[in-house]
Amino acid sequence: MPETFDLGRLVLESGASLPVRLGYATHGTLAQDGGNAVLVPSYYTGTSSSYLPWIGSGSVLDTDRLFVVAVDMLGNGVSTSPSNAPEEVAGPRFPVVTVRDQVRAQRRLLDALGVRRLRLVLGWSMGAMQAYEWAVTYADDVDALLPICGAARCSPHNHVFLEGVRAALTADPAFRGGRYEFPPVAGLEAFGRVYAGWAYSRDFFHLGTYRELGYPSVQAVLEGWAADHAALDANDLLAMIDTWQSGDVGRGRAGGYEEALRGVRARTIVMPSTTDAYFTAADSEAEAALVPSAELRPLWSELGHIAGRPGIRAAETATIARAVRDLLDG
Amino acid sequence: MPETFDLGRLVLESGASLPVRLGYATHGTLAQDGGNAVLVPSYYTGTSSSYLPWIGSGSVLDTDRLFVVAVDMLGNGVSTSPSNAPEEVAGPRFPVVTVRDQVRAQRRLLDALGVRRLRLVLGWSMGAMQAYEWAVTYADDVDALLPICGAARCSPHNHVFLEGVRAALTADPAFRGGRYEFPPVAGLEAFGRVYAGWAYSRDFFHLGTYRELGYPSVQAVLEGWAADHAALDANDLLAMIDTWQSGDVGRGRAGGYEEALRGVRARTIVMPSTTDAYFTAADSEAEAALVPSAELRPLWSELGHIAGRPGIRAAETATIARAVRDLLDG
Numbered sequence A, B: 001m002p003e004t005f006d007l008g009r010l011v012l013e014s015g016a017s018l019p020v021r022l023g024y025a026t027h028g029t030l031a032q033d034g035g036n037a038v039l040v041p042s043y044y045t046g047t048s049s050s051y052l053p054w055i056g057s058g059s060v061l062d063t064d065r066l067f068v069v070a071v072d073m074l075g076n077g078v079s080t081s082p083s084n085a086p087e088e089v090a091g092p093r094f095p096v097v098t099v100r101d102q103v104r105a106q107r108r109l110l111d112a113l114g115v116r117r118l119r120l121v122l123g124w125s126m127g128a129m130q131a132y133e134w135a136v137t138y139a140d141d142v143d144a145l146l147p148i149c150g151a152a153r154c155s156p157h158n159h160v161f162l163e164g165v166r167a168a169l170t171a172d173p174a175f176r177g178g179r180y181e182f183p184p185v186a187g188l189e190a191f192g193r194v195y196a197g198w199a200y201s202r203d204f205f206h207l208g209t210y211r212e213l214g215y216p217s218v219q220a221v222l223e224g225w226a227a228d229h230a231a232l233d234a235n236d237l238l239a240m241i242d243t244w245q246s247g248d249v250g251r252g253r254a255g256g257y258e259e260a261l262r263g264v265r266a267r268t269i270v271m272p273s274t275t276d277a278y279f280t281a282a283d284s285e286a287e288a289a290l291v292p293s294a295e296l297r298p299l300w301s302e303l304g305h306i307a308g309r310p311g312i313r314a315a316e317t318a319t320i321a322r323a324v325r326d327l328l329d330g
Helices: A050-053 A100-111 A126-137 A156-170 A173-178 A185-199 A203-208 A209-213 A218-230 A234-246 A256-262 A281-290 A306-307 A314-329 B097-112 B126-137 B158-170 B173-178 B183-200 B202-205 B209-212 B218-230 B234-246 B258-260 B281-290 B304-308 B314-329
Strands: A003-011 A018-029 A035-043 A068-070 A118-126 A144-148 A265-268 A292-296 B002-009 B017-029 B037-041 B067-071 B120-123 B144-148 B269-272 B294-296
Touching: A003 A100, A018 A050, A018 A100, A035 A050, A035 A126, A035 B097, A050 A068, A050 A156, A050 A306, A050 A314, A068 A100, A100 A234, A100 B281, A118 A126, A118 A314, A118 B017, A126 A144, A126 A234, A126 A256, A144 A314, A156 A185, A156 A234, A156 B158, A156 B183, A156 B202, A156 B314, A173 A234, A173 B173, A185 A234, A185 A306, A185 B158, A185 B183, A203 A209, A203 B158, A203 B281, A209 A218, A209 B173, A218 A256, A218 B126, A218 B158, A234 A281, A265 A281, A265 A314, A281 B202, A306 A314, B002 B097, B017 B097, B037 B097, B037 B126, B067 B097, B097 B126, B097 B234, B120 B126, B120 B314, B126 B144, B126 B234, B126 B258, B144 B314, B158 B183, B158 B234, B173 B183, B173 B234, B183 B218, B183 B234, B183 B304, B258 B281, B269 B281, B269 B314, B304 B314
Parallel strands: A035 A068, A035 A118, A118 A144, A144 A265, A265 A292, B037 B067, B037 B120, B120 B144, B144 B269, B269 B294
Antiparallel strands: A003 A018, A018 A068, B002 B017, B017 B067
């Protein structure tokens, strides 16, 4: 069951101030010396529960050895978000929360839990963006880093993809600039349909891999994504896109992005999917070349971006589990 | 100046009947023996004029030697389209016109022009889909085939991409199921923004290639695509998507897609862009392996799908010009 941590007001990078409540869940027991903590930040449309397929006794994140903290990203509908925030910052008044803001809020949570350093930060997708930011902002406190299908910054092509889904949603006048009383269903469904083309790969559709995920047809994939997104809050979706587009470990730092990555001290395995359309293997390769101790270890998969999603498929999970083992034992 | 050819009513694959007027332009002079005709069918949002950068004395399609027929695809706003059709088939009443229907209409035009066989059919994007259909439907009458950034059928991933842009447009209630009085501008702009992410490549944005195309920034690319599409007719855009999604040289034919491609007799150069996100190089490779005399000759370019667009860039044009020469002289 997720718990909540109320950290009071956080002054954001933008200068705005946000009353912050974080959802999180812990698994396992923190060692006396505090040396077994692992942090997993949530991903787009995910929650702290989304990583459960990897967490447990003998699992990828073995709770017999590790103390796992799974945390809900601000904007995800569990932590403070447009859909649940106090009136002053609710809905379209929600400020831009950067990836760095997320990480600073998470640091406060870990302080409260008595966690001083992290054996490992890992995450998929936007979780990986937060993991990178952790390894830069708190370079001395992160022993190992495993970004899966993510990046240390939002690339311009990734930004353009996100502007597409944003436009599809906001083209629905029922969105009313975020002041909707009833959900902008047509816009949300269009958002889901546009997203579906990006989430997977050419081969995912060509080989019929969607059947393995329970979709009987290509049409069912589109309808599934439309229906799934119709149930989500439009302002939350857009707040998380703002966070996503803000991602850049170098912003405002002397030396910028490259120097920021060169400053990572964590043992690192950078794990792109070979068929990811927006967090591309090419971007990961460039980032792995900048992080001093990084190894590039691709997930060879036709699942596209989805390849690294917790619980998606045994082969991908095995590759991720091996990376976790290598990082913890290395 | 485009001319028009009125071919009366055409019974479509669907059984519907459409009064067909084709826009077209000819360049050069048909040889006495009729042996110098080249056909170039138009592409999505293009017209018969779009190929002009390749047409002229000494150009890629040399009008000193060749008789070039450039034809407007049905639905493109010049030939019979939702936006200009007689009331009975106007707007949302416009029937689905398949790629095969397009080619059958074009055959009637060539008959009227006295062209019996084609030295070469080439096209970019949807123009390539029509070129493939020509080489299958009229295998005995096509000497050479050059599909550029296109395919012999619409792949499932390509279909999903198109459902995304369709959804972005139709989510705007101003579209009114196609019965709009005023253009659904928000939907058209969203359509353009979503499309922009697919048209180019990761490297196009990463390397800043957009500047070479006159866009000062990534934001300018998005705004340019939004503005360009706001000026287009929504029903025309959707009619051409219907055509695009219908593309399959094997549909309704014994032996299907593979046998259809094995039956192509034209000398063929299949020319994908190495970074095309929807008419992928992988699909082209598979198709080149099926067409008996085909050579796969990729356009190595970071321009994504746009790599093969007429006049886009000198290096890509040179590769295309060489392929035309090799096919005509081979």
